[in-house]
Amino acid sequence: MSDPLKDWEEMQSEWQSYQPDVQKIKKTINWVTWRMGAILAFDVIAILLYIPFLIFFVSVDENSLVENSWHYLLGLLLIYGVYLDFKIRLPIFRAQGESTKDVLELYLKRTQAGVTIGRIGKNFSWVLLVAFVLWYLANLLLPSGNPKIADWEFGLFGVIWIAVFVVLCRWYENKKQKEFEKLNKLWQDYIE
Numbered sequence: 001m002s003d004p005l006k007d008w009e010e011m012q013s014e015w016q017s018y019q020p021d022v023q024k025i026k027k028t029i030n031w032v033t034w035r036m037g038a039i040l041a042f043d044v045i046a047i048l049l050y051i052p053f054l055i056f057f058v059s060v061d062e063n064s065l066v067e068n069s070w071h072y073l074l075g076l077l078l079i080y081g082v083y084l085d086f087k088i089r090l091p092i093f094r095a096q097g098e099s100t101k102d103v104l105e106l107y108l109k110r111t112q113a114g115v116t117i118g119r120i121g122k123n124f125s126w127v128l129l130v131a132f133v134l135w136y137l138a139n140l141l142l143p144s145g146n147p148k149i150a151d152w153e154f155g156l157f158g159v160i161w162i163a164v165f166v167v168l169c170r171w172y173e174n175k176k177q178k179e180f181e182k183l184n185k186l187w188q189d190y191i192e
Helices: 003-014 022-059 067-093 100-141 152-192
Strands: none
Touching: 022 067, 022 100, 067 100, 100 152
């Protein structure tokens, strides 16, 4: 039978010498940096494409104010969403140092930002869902509405499409929250 004191000392020594796999974390951070850059570039391209579309679409005389209001709302949400995306992602785009502590701290901040992005995305999706239902009802009830848009199949398709985004954002928020909790424990172990 082994000596419990010796086993305890080995476990304590192993625990105290624990070092996280920094190379794996750096590789993940590099991938996330590239992905964040692509998302921010996509945000800019989306705005640059949406604004001319909005100007052209609104300038068409046959569209009603009710129909155009949806596109104005989407434009406002898009601009505000891109602003928030830049506000959240830019401060955590690059590492401030190369030490293990700096790398872990950046990873922790990025994971927390992922939780925030998931929460904001979920809230944006709920706002979009409510706005879509109100807009659809306005098209249905007001005489100036578009009969194609007032079709129940169009309304159902829109509700399902936006509800999928609510579910995806909720899933992403939960995933990032679990990752944050796991990483926060790793962080606490490292600084102790």
